[in-house]
Amino acid sequence: MYISLNWLKDFVKIPTKIKPEEIAAGLTSHTVEVEGLVKQEEQYKQVVVGQVLEVNKHPNADRLRVTLVDVKKKKLTIVCGAPNVAVGQFVPVALVGANLPNGLEIKESEIRGVKSEGMICAEDELGLGKNHEGIIVLKENAKLGQLFADYLKANDIILEVDNKSLSNRPDLLSHYGLARELSAIFDSPLKPYEKFFNTKFTFLSAKENKLEIKVEDKKLCPRYTAVQIDNIKVLESPAWLKERLIAVGQRPINNIVDLTNYVMWECGQPLHAFDAAQVRKIVVRRATKGEVIETLDEKERILIESDLLITDGKKPLALAGIMGGRNSEINLATASLVLESANFLATSIRQTAQRLGLRTEASLRFEKSLDPNLTPLAVKRFLALLKETCPDLKIASALVDLNHAPDKKNEINLDLSWLNNKIGQAIPREQVVNSLKKLGFTIISDANEELKIAIPSWRATKDISTREDLAEEVLRLFGYDNIVSQLPVATLNLPELNKERLLERKIKNILSLKYALNEAYNYSFVGADQLKKLNIEFFNYLPLANPLSDLQTLLRQSLIPGLVSNVKTNQAKVDNLGFFELGSVFFNAPGNIRKDATTEDMLPYQEKHLGLVLAGGADLFGRLKGIINNLLQMLMSRATEVTFLPLEIIPGWADKRMAAQIMVGSKEIGTIALLDTVSANNSNIKKPSVLAEINFNVLMGLILASPSRLAHEASKYPSVIRDLAFVLDAKILYNDLKKELVEFNPLIKGIEIFDVYSGDKLPSDKKSLAFHVTFQSDDRTLTTGEVDKIQTDLVAQIVNKFEAQLRDF
Amino acid sequence: MKNKLEKLRADFLQELGQVKNSEYLRELELKYLSRKGELSLIMGELKDLSVDLRREVGELANKIKVELQTRFEEVSRQLAEGSIKKELIDVTLPGETLADGHLSPITLVQNELEDLFNSLGFMILDGPELESDYYNFTALNMPPTHPARDMQDTFYLDHKNKEGQYDLVMRTQTSPVQIRSMQKYGAPLKAIIPGRCFRCEATDARHEHTFYQVEGIMIDKNINFSHLKSLLEIVGQRLFGAGTKLRMRPKFFPFVEPGNNGEYTCFLCQGKGCRVCKYTGWLEIVGAGLIHPDVLRAGGIDPEVYSGLAFGFGLNRLAMLKYNISDVRLFNSGDLKFLEQF
Structure with missing residues (x-):
């Protein structure tokens, strides 16, 4: 939002020694951020008034002209594309070196072979409007060689105020509101706004009044003020009016429209002027479903029942609080107008503006809850200003004012000792009182330590209602920078450990620092297409109501799709890839976290998963199993039994031959599998990829339940290692054989598989598994005979149980 | 022999x-x-x-x-x-090339903040990313008419309550955990809450619909504004160096009153002005304030007895500043060439 410093100075007297930069800094520190400060004359540096002396055809381009322009000091050759350029015109000329408001930098150049020593400017290039049809032709009063800023009388300073952060301050979307803040910040007097419309106007009496107005929905329209004015002339606005509007970035149109805008920029109240010839009467009502209005921007808007319309009883005249209708627009023939100054319900305006994608200066203000008391003031101010351009104006109605705004009494008690405690230091009483008074608050009583304070209507709509709100007013004017910092003194206590977070951190460190995997952060949203390619069912996935794109419509239930896309993104960059992600997944079933404190309803079930992927390289399945095994043993203990068992339900994306469930003891904690060819092809994955997904919450539970790690003394006696290889049916699983070996005798301290073979030397349905078997006792040296005996019995049992044969090396 | x-x-x-x-x-x-x-x-x-x-x-x-x-x-x-x-040995030959793994810069910055606040006796808390409308908005003093609830800002789940309104959201802030933790632990309470948040807005180099925040709360008897200021000062000094100064400006957030933002001396130029701080010498880093009494009440804490302070950092922004990252979309890109730098 652009704010004119000259305009502010109409209302507040700021000592001249305070520089514009200090004014901006004052607003930033105490009220709202001023993002920029622009001196108009600097905007037009190197732009002067010139006169066109010659207009000639361009030798190489039909649409271009070569002009000779006198800028007093010299005569310049300028190539110009505007169709309206003509000999004798006074025009704004940007000289070489000018930096124009639209960002253009003027350099000496050659245009289609002809040298051009500057530019004759159009409206948009000088930030004076959006027009780029032709160059600006200046009035007769332009002086040759004059600075363009002087011609415009542009000596203003423009403050760019961050209005995004003003969502609680409708009063600040106006010059008067900001002037009020400045008067408080710099302790300067503020002129009462009433002084600016003390011209006497006589409205018709209720009896004489013929302007019929009806508000059907008093909730959506708490106040509607209007007046009919006859005998007006629609003209170009006077220079002062245009200057002000240009300063705030509003394009001047005609005296009537410009004045409605002027009053809005000045006091914050949007006004709308209807051509009275088109308005029999005014009825404010909700739209019917499907009703259509053509707005001023020449677009047809289709409405629903919650939209509010200004109508003439039948046809719509305006979309309330947002934009006027085409049919009742002020035009050059308009001789009589109806001026609307109304207050609309913020939420209704916001919803309609939002739905239609139509945000205007008016809707911007209404949707922040404007002060209903503004409506009659704005009408009077408009009339006072209109008198200047239409001295013969005639008021043709009563000042119709249908006020249904609730008349709230807004008073707050402010205990000064409470205030000082809240801030952490004592603020002098007179400073508190003065700050609040300057901001328009009334001190009703200030007996003792407690002040009774009335809130002004412009702060009462939704901004200020508690003593904390008042504390902020006092504090911000006192200045945050003036507060003395003081660390809180608190009782020492032991913060509860977040074991989940500690575990997450440990896992991330092990996987990245030890196993060289990279940490991915993938989106929580997935798309149907992505899941289809991976053959994942998604009928039960939770959908978003308002997804940003088709690619992200559902809440993920698995980290696998994200990891597959990580492979896809990077597969061309490196040979071997490894990623992991630790993130939340979401299910369509009630979980264990309450929706709110008053109901038994639960949020959808959410848990964290750990996903891993390896792509490219040899024996990925074995490697990832190894990583998982070691990770889990590091998290629990070396003795933790991690096994991989055949999967009963195989995920759609998994290769059936190479898919297993990950077990810790007897608890299933996840899945590991090779991405199958179909899914890989569909998803454009060029490298073999093995993926695993572990339920972090289950893992967490296991870790919390696992006994603490106890060291035990290593045996002093030597171990004996024997190598055994068995040939057995290929269907027999390692895991079953291993179990048999380990559990056979307590003196068997460990087994380690060192060879798996199937091939030429064996029948096709057979495989060979070879183990190092370690025998050891904690209390003696084992004799050869003792070991031989166990080994013989073991072999016999394996041969018997698995129909295996002992294989010779 | x-x-x-x-x-x-x-x-x-x-x-x-x-x-x-x-x-x-x-x-x-x-x-x-x-x-x-x-x-x-x-x-x-x-x-x-x-x-x-x-x-x-x-x-x-x-x-x-x-x-x-x-x-x-x-x-x-x-x-x-x-x-x-x-044989002649060339000792300048490089060592073996070993594979390296990398943590996300978000994780690194988050760890740093967790350690800092842990050392000050703060708990580290977490909450659901899929939240109820109640905890994400209503309990935080954002009644159903608040602009932040407009569809453009919030991802809603396609699920309506009995009143026919969407009642589940992807949390837009970590603040719902404020209420949940007040309800669980009561007062006094010191906690920080790091986590993933979501805003329904188109992504570009500076906007990302999925991002990370860390917010902190401290609730006790007589917590006041000078405490907040002081705490933010020491956080800035830890994050950006001993000479770091804090500048506070008024800023509106519905769940605090008074509310403010905090700017720290630009750590790149030490306040002299550079490209990163847009030649102001200051970096806007933190939003903060005293917890609104309605928020305390929603958390079951009596605002007549206790008061609290709250502050929040954008983790993405901190990581971008710290590591000179120019495009916020890189965090969720899974791009190895990006990750390899951390």
Whole structure:
């Protein structure tokens, strides 16, 4: 939002020694951020008034002209594309070196072979409007060689105020509101706004009044003020009016429209002027479903029942609080107008503006809850200003004012000792009182330590209602920078450990620092297409109501799709890839976290998963199993039994031959599998990829339940290692054989598989598994005979149980 | 017997003198010194001698064995040194290329903040990313009419409550955990809440619909504004260096009153002004304020007895500043070339 410093100075007297930069800094520190400060004359540096002396055809381009322009000091050759350029015109000329408001930098150049020593400017290039049809032709009063800023009388300073952060301050979307803040910040007097419309106007009496107005929905329209004015002339606005509007970035149109805008920029109240010839009467009502209005921007808007319309009883005249209708627009023939100054319900305006994608200066203000008391003031101010351009104006109605705004009494008690405690230091009483008074608050009583304070209507709509709100007013004017910092003194206590977070951190460190995997952060949203390619069912996935794109419509239930896309993104960059992600997944079933404190309803079930992927390289399945095994043993203990068992339900994306469930003891904690060819092809994955997904919450539970790690003394006696290889049916699983070996005798301290073979030397349905078997006792040296005996019995049992044969090396 | 030993000694030493390479040396070792070598054979014969003779020859045999082994090791060592001396070693060659893994910069910055606040006695808390409308908005003093609830800002789940309104959201802030933790722990309370948040807005180099925040709360009797200011100052000094200054400006957030933002001295230029701080010397980093009494009430804490402060950082922004990252979309891109730098 652009704010004119000259305009502010109409209302507040700021000592001249305070520089514009200090004014901006004052607003930033105490009220709202001023993002920029622009001196108009600097905007037009190197732009002067010139006169066109010659207009000639361009030798190489039909649409271009070569002009000779006198800028007093010299005569310049300028190539110009505007169709309206003509000999004798006074025009704004940007000289070489000018930096124009639209960002253009003027350099000496050659245009289609002809040298051009500057530019004759159009409206948009000088930030004076959006027009780029032709160059600006200046009035007769332009002086040759004059600075363009002087011609415009542009000596203003423009403050760019961050209005995004003003969502609680409708009063600040106006010059008067900001002037009020400045008067408080710099302790300067503020002129009462009433002084600016003390011209006497006589409205018709209720009896004489013929302007019929009806508000059907008093909730959506708490106040509607209007007046009919006859005998007006629609003209170009006077220079002062245009200057002000240009300063705030509003394009001047005609005296009537410009004045409605002027009053809005000045006091914050949007006004709308209807051509009275088109308005029999005014009825404010909700739209019917499907009703259509053509707005001023020449677009047809289709409405629903919650939209509010200004109508003439039948046809719509305006979309309330947002934009006027085409049919009742002020035009050059308009001789009589109806001026609307109304207050609309913020939420209704916001919803309609939002739905239609139509945000205007008016809707911007209404949707922040404007002060209903503004409506009659704005009408009077408009009339006072209109008198200047239409001295013969005639008021043709009563000042119709249908006020249904609730008349709230807004008073707050402010205990000064409470205030000082809240801030952490004592603020002098007179400073508190003065700050609040300057901001328009009334001190009703200030007996003792407690002040009774009335809130002004412009702060009462939704901004200020508690003593904390008042504390902020006092504090911000006192200045945050003036507060003395003081660390809180608190009782020492032991913060509860977040074991989940500690575990997450440990896992991330092990996987990245030890196993060289990279940490991915993938989106929580997935798309149907992505899941289809991976053959994942998604009928039960939770959908978003308002997804940003088709690619992200559902809440993920698995980290696998994200990891597959990580492979896809990077597969061309490196040979071997490894990623992991630790993130939340979401299910369509009630979980264990309450929706709110008053109901038994639960949020959808959410848990964290750990996903891993390896792509490219040899024996990925074995490697990832190894990583998982070691990770889990590091998290629990070396003795933790991690096994991989055949999967009963195989995920759609998994290769059936190479898919297993990950077990810790007897608890299933996840899945590991090779991405199958179909899914890989569909998803454009060029490298073999093995993926695993572990339920972090289950893992967490296991870790919390696992006994603490106890060291035990290593045996002093030597171990004996024997190598055994068995040939057995290929269907027999390692895991079953291993179990048999380990559990056979307590003196068997460990087994380690060192060879798996199937091939030429064996029948096709057979495989060979070879183990190092370690025998050891904690209390003696084992004799050869003792070991031989166990080994013989073991072999016999394996041969018997698995129909295996002992294989010779 | 003695002669046999002497001959073996002479043969061995003679052959040892001719050793040129390690293969030959190994052969010698097998021939004479191994378990089945000639020396062992002779020593094996000792058991057939008379007791006296066995002692005499035994001593000699052991003496010779020690001598031969010593000489063997000498030659073996010389050979090893000799071979090293022969070839030129380029010590500037690089070491083996080993695979590296990398943590996300978000994780790194989050860890840093967690450690900082943990050292100040703050708990680290977490909450659901899929939240109820109640905890995400209503309990935080954002009634159903608040602009932040507009569809453009919030991802709603396609699920309506009995009143026909969307009642589940992807949390737009970590603040719902404020209420949940107040309800769980009561007052006094010191906690930070790091986590993933969502806003329904189009992504570009500076906007991301999925991002990370860390927010902190401290609730106790008599928590006041000067405490907030002081706490933010020390956080800034820890994050950006000892000389870091804090500047506070008023800013509206519905869940605090008074509310403010905090700017720290730009750590890149030490406040002199640079590209990163847009030549202001300051970086806007934190939003903060005193917890609104309605928020305390929603958390079941009596605002007449307790007061609280709250502050929040954007983790993405902190990571972008710290590591000079220019595009916020990189965090969720899974791009290895990006990740490899951390």
